Amino acid sequence: MGTRTNAERMLGWVEAERLGVADLLADLDDAEWKAPSLCAGWTVRDVAAHLTLSTRTTWRMVLGGALRARGDWNRMEAEFAVRRAAAFPPAELIAQIRETAGSPRRAPMAAPADPLVDFLVHGQDIARPLGRTRAMPAEPTAAALDHVVGSPFYGARKRLRGLRLIATDADWSTGDGAAGAEEVRGPAADLLLLATGRPAGLAGVSGPGAARLAAVL
CATH class of the missing domain: 3.30.1050 (Nonspecific Lipid-transfer Protein; Chain A)
Structure with missing residues (x-):
């Protein structure tokens, strides 16, 4: 029972952060979507696209991406993000985050806390360069x-x-x-x-x- 309760609590935190980041993104104008994030070389839109993959990355994607990136994990993630950012408009990226906000699905090899870290940190990657404040519980x-x-x-x-x-x-x-x-x-x-x-x-x-x-x- 204790383990299940901890898992449910973690998923509740993740859902809240996903929805909060979606709300932040929905408040941005076109210039802010194109602005640099705290992630070197990534725009705000790239970060948003990356976050949609939290519940959508598969083993097939990881294996193919790792081969293309020659084993460089960061390069692989950047390729995924940039490609997805180009494929979907901002409104669709926001909708995708909201659609799976409460999903327990995780990327291959990800621990239960990794999606929480992802949204807490990337929320700051988006907000801080734009001069916006995003509280962390x-x-x-x-x-x-x-x-x-x-x-x-x-x-x-x-x-x-x-x-x-x-x-x-x-x-x-x-x-x-x-x-x-x-x-x-x-x-x-x-x-x-x-x-x-x-x-x-x-x-x-x-x-x-x-x-x-x-x-x-």
Whole structure:
């Protein structure tokens, strides 16, 4: 029962974030859809297209895409996003996100928390360059942080080595607390951006480890 309850709670968080990002996208004008996101080389429209694939990526797509990208995962994802962005207008991309907002389906190899991380972080990738504010709810963000720092996929272990991250707006921290560990303090949203490799999170943090993390990023 406990496992099922946790799964249902995670899916509820994911659904809420999907619908929230869809609402954000629906409020953008044409110029904002064409604007650069925090993802290097990706427009806002590319990010939106990528998010529609959260429930639509298949093993066949991954295997074919990996071959075309010669095993480069980021290149494969960029190819998927750009191709889909060109295939569908903004209104259709929004409709696709809403259509499967409550779907438990995940991309191959994705963990239950990966869609949550995807929408929390990409929501910021869209909002921040446009000067828009998108709040991150505390409990889902803490869960996303736990997943990112524990997963080998995001590269956070190497990126955050020797650092102790402490959220100033949530009951969350990570790091072994060993002697010499340098603290980085800030809102959980900014820590999540930093953990996933986004320098934009540096604007909201402080502490002796901030400069070191900036150099890494």
